[in-house]
Amino acid sequence: MQRIHFSGAWVVASVSLCILGILLLVGQPFAAKAQESKRFQYRIIEVLPDTQNMQTTLNEFGASGWELVAVSMGNMTEPRLIFKK
Numbered sequence: 001m002q003r004i005h006f007s008g009a010w011v012v013a014s015v016s017l018c019i020l021g022i023l024l025l026v027g028q029p030f031a032a033k034a035q036e037s038k039r040f041q042y043r044i045i046e047v048l049p050d051t052q053n054m055q056t057t058l059n060e061f062g063a064s065g066w067e068l069v070a071v072s073m074g075n076m077t078e079p080r081l082i083f084k085k
Helices: 006-035 051-063
Strands: 044-045 067-072 080-084
Touching: 044 051, 051 067, 051 080
Parallel strands: none
Antiparallel strands: 044 080, 067 080
């Protein structure tokens, strides 16, 4: 009967290659998601410059998933609220 002698280096190399193969197989779905580009929608709403009207508009858009990203004053009488979703 022959004795097979495995050196420690071969065992470590074999285990490392198996682990690398498993990581490559498991990591594929995560790599694909990281490459997807996000797409945003934007809305620009002109509101009357009174606090109650602005607050109502902000609450309505916030409840629908819109996020306020900027306020542009335009001609200083009608603020423009810029939302992103």
